Amino acid sequence: MKKKHFVWSRLYMAIVLFMMYLPIFYLIFYSFSSGKNMSRFRHFTWAHYVTLFHDDRLLAIFIETIMLALLSSLVATLIGTFGAIAIDQAKSKKFKGILLALNNILMVSPDVIIGASFLIFFTALGISLGFGSVLLSHIAFSIPVVVLMVLPRLKEMDRSLIDAAQDLGANQFDVFSKILLPVITPGILSGFFMAFTYSLDDFAVTFFVTGNGFSTLSVEIYSRARQGIDLEINALSALMFVFVLALVFVYYLIEKRRRFKKAPKRG
Amino acid sequence: MKKILWSAFTILLICFGLNLTAKKLDGNVSANSKRTLIIYNWGDYIKPSLLTKFEKQTGYHVIYETFDSNEAMYTKIQQGGTNYDLAVPSDYMISKLRKAHLLDRLDRRRLKNFKNIDPIFLHQSFDPKNNYSVPYFWGTLGIIYNDKFVKASEIQHWNDLWSPKFRHNILLVDSARDIMGLSLVSLGDSMNTTNSLDLKLAKTKLDELGPNIKAIVSDELKMYMIQNDAAIGVSWSGEAREMLDSNSHLHYVVPKEGSNLWFDNFVIPKTARHKKAAYAFLDFMLEPKNAAENAAYIGYATPNRAAKKLLPASLRNDRQFYPNQSAMKHLQVYRDLGPSKVQEYNDLFLEFKMYAH
């Protein structure tokens, strides 16, 4: 009986996972087809990859998208960490509650609302649309998630540590850099990572606030998909998939090393 | 602390490196550089090799951006965040842009090839003296049908679209004026009507088209028609040309009761920063050889007399795409109806889309 159950659950999981990967592998499969669409595989070719590597605009957009994600998550991590510390230090409970509620507004708002309201905002201020406005927007919608990642670490922290350090004559900078920061570093890192994925994944907000020839990968794929199927996009998704796999592998290695380092301490 | 600062610094360094690479890929010129030309055009509406040819001939770097609809283009130009040097709006939108003082007055002396334009395409109502626009392409709105699914006799008029035979089989182009317009013509009204009641009736009639509609799409309509995904499509003549070239089962009809005659013209927005480049490009595109090459590639009808002569006879003499004088009489050019009327068209069309099930 137990074994049977096990088989069913395995089967279910296999089916769901298969469905999750099917579209991705479908795209990759046809990136090697010499045909014009995704319906009949003609014969094997690298041609779409060659076009992709000669498509300077797409490559530039790819690089700019990554640059945007790195920059916006860096700034968002900085402001978000400060924000988390500020929320944590707030004395009155009411003030804390208000700050948290305001923080969560952008977390729960639908993307279109964020995009539309930012568009009104930039227009009202006369900020020209382009890399700047997209960067500002990405920073803005990534901050709350950083706050939410860092805050729990701060709550877990032992208050007496700070008091002890201050009693021993540590100045504020020391307290911050030697005590606070090491404790919340894991939170900061995961906050940065989340902000990075948010930025990479965003389409709707960028779509509203972009202009002046600046485009991110999502927006570019959207406008190309609206012109019909182009196997160059398939080639692009194959490369993206390899890229993601590589990132995961690197992450895995780092994680393994960290655990290895930590292990003796724990034991 | 040190570690975090170092990683932040590394990230900044990486960003700087990425930025340099991106700039290099973009041709080492940004939108701010003087040797740049930013063109704002419909998707897939110019032969790409002509852009490269222009870049090689003049040394300007072309940034080519695209839009989906006249309205979306107007929004971006009016919002002012972007400084386009050339844009390609359609007739009624030119008049709207002109009235909103968003266009730069043309200096025609700087366009020595302007004489190639056939005079019948000049001095249209949207720009009576052609002080603001240079004709690029012209064409009609019509029905594309697939003879695998539909007989020619079944689809000759706009009203045929409502036939129950075509359930879930029609693709419409996502354009407010055109779809509202075809409904208006089918009711015997003008495509430029400002009568709110007529508009409401046209929208109500469109609502009944709902069950027949497969999708309301933009550029991808072409692909779906070519792949035999739908029996009937409503789109513009140039789009039809491309579809017909790729799938021999497809045919194009302009209903006799009337349709839209449209013009897409080049304009220079007020906010343009690289006017010299813009004039150079306009004159380049007016050269008969280039215009003919472009017309053969895009498939729309060229207003350039000298270029038309260079086109193959099969293209030039196709009555569906270059209709004769008597057929032209039934065609209507869109007029700018003023912001509030245009809004009414757009809002009604959007409501129709919300309703279309």
Added chain:
Amino acid sequence: MKKNRLFFLLPYSLWILLFVIAPMILIAFDAFTGSHGEFTWSNFVQFFSDTTFLRMTLNSFWYAFLITVITLLISYPMAYILSHMKNQQFWLLLIILPTWINLLLKAYAFIGIFARDGLVNHFLSFFGIGPANILFTDFAFIFVATYIEIPFMILPIYNAICDIDPALINAARDLGASKWQVLGKIIWPLSRSGVESGIQAVFIPSLSLFMLTRLIGGNRVITLGTAIEEYFLTTMNWHMGSTIGVVLIVLMLIVMLTTNRKRHHQEVR
């Protein structure tokens, strides 16, 4: 210390002021003004008196509801099974991985899969069922939206199930509870918080999937998100767009307040 606090608070509150409060005020301002900048209720009057808008609102909530429910039905067993696997980290990674592939790319894949000549129709014709219209149907839209949201539902539920103290389950087993009883009486109630945050993570974004209503729904499915996008970027009627936005915000607030109250109740109990 006071100065120090201000130093941390300043950039953050500046962000709140500029990017949270100001945009909200601006969107509300636009919703209550007409084309000449005068104060008016007319946008709201139009919204609530026109059946098209009401129908559209109901429709998009209906779609979002369907997407959420189907996602939940698929994800809960998945999360449960996952929490009982060996090598959980590996399987978890396998589930997260597709979310890192750009959403637009996945939507684009379905254009090919659902096409008349695509994978699904090849498969169907293998069984002798003629080519079916799949693309541009409600089914296609809901399927793709569900597909995209599934990982975001699995993760919170999985976390909640993992947080359950195994001792509780063991105790129940020792007391003779069947597998289903354990699932119904212990695991389900204790993973409620995960389900709730999963629902929040899926329901709200599915209101704004305007790219899917275009590419997969063929503009036949218009949700609140699509309507806002159209009013802002296509028809240029920012006032009406903002009005729909404000309505959406208010509706969401109501939903959130009611779920929060419920959670509060639970805590009290």
